[in-house]
Amino acid sequence: MSTSLSSNGLTSIVTVRYTLDVNEIKVDPGTGEPNLKHASYRINDFDENGIEAGLRLRDEHEGRVLAVSAFADRPPENVLLRALAMGVDELHIVCDEALRDCDALTTAKVLAALVRKLGSFDCVICSDTSVDEYRGEVGPRLAEELEITPVTHVTRLAVEGDRVSADRALDGWLETVEVPLPALLTVGSETNDPRLPTLRQIRQAEHKPLVEWPLSDLVSADAYADPASRITTVATYAPPSERKRVVIGGDDANETAETLLQHLLEEAVIRF
Numbered sequence: 001m002s003t004s005l006s007s008n009g010l011t012s013i014v015t016v017r018y019t020l021d022v023n024e025i026k027v028d029p030g031t032g033e034p035n036l037k038h039a040s041y042r043i044n045d046f047d048e049n050g051i052e053a054g055l056r057l058r059d060e061h062e063g064r065v066l067a068v069s070a071f072a073d074r075p076p077e078n079v080l081l082r083a084l085a086m087g088v089d090e091l092h093i094v095c096d097e098a099l100r101d102c103d104a105l106t107t108a109k110v111l112a113a114l115v116r117k118l119g120s121f122d123c124v125i126c127s128d129t130s131v132d133e134y135r136g137e138v139g140p141r142l143a144e145e146l147e148i149t150p151v152t153h154v155t156r157l158a159v160e161g162d163r164v165s166a167d168r169a170l171d172g173w174l175e176t177v178e179v180p181l182p183a184l185l186t187v188g189s190e191t192n193d194p195r196l197p198t199l200r201q202i203r204q205a206e207h208k209p210l211v212e213w214p215l216s217d218l219v220s221a222d223a224y225a226d227p228a229s230r231i232t233t234v235a236t237y238a239p240p241s242e243r244k245r246v247v248i249g250g251d252d253a254n255e256t257a258e259t260l261l262q263h264l265l266e267e268a269v270i271r272f
Helices: 045-061 082-086 104-117 138-146 199-205 253-266
Strands: 010-015 018-020 041-043 063-071 090-095 123-127 149-160 163-170 173-180 183-187 210-212
Touching (some): 010 045, 010 138, 041 045, 045 149, 045 183, 082 090, 082 199, 090 104, 138 149, 138 183, 163 183
Parallel strands (some): 063 090, 090 210, 123 183, 149 183
Antiparallel strands (some): 149 163, 163 173
């Protein structure tokens, strides 16, 4: 297997989205709307899989892993630096209030412009989706903006020479594809287990390059002027959920298990 496309190894670019921790989001019992006051920021779960995929390519082929991100609200510094602590070589960000209500198309245009600023690359790695909006649009849209081949829902990837092969988990079957580099890959939780940064790596992250780019240097105002004309969020609320408070009992463990099983079958929770 070829170790790189050049003497400098592979250059992988990973996209990073900072989201609120969905496990800390509460629901207003009166309105059903989310209460975000006490939710902290973190890297989108699946983007950590993307970072790990890039790091493993660097471990095998040498080279660099660069991270890019665009957002309206700057996350806390320790969250912002987590990608660097995990092992990313450089983090490039765009922070601008104009991006607050941007849609996937706007995000892809901004990230594509930022990727071009970084020079040549071999692959772009995105997450399959994000835990907050769960749309899965940015990866394919970014590939279109960059005019490179997208390969989505990747569970395994390997680079050999100037091509990348990947397994894709689809409904009911597994597909293996091979495409030329540069390419864009989207990954998820089935792809790998992200590494945890050590205390030393967390401290070293403060000394790695963190470059902030002005939005005006990347795209014109037309790119983010009116995202509401393309998509509108009507409402966000949690559906009502009432516990049935069913008590399962029996004279012994076997009878209790049988009663529970019968109840689950009647409620169609499980089926045989």
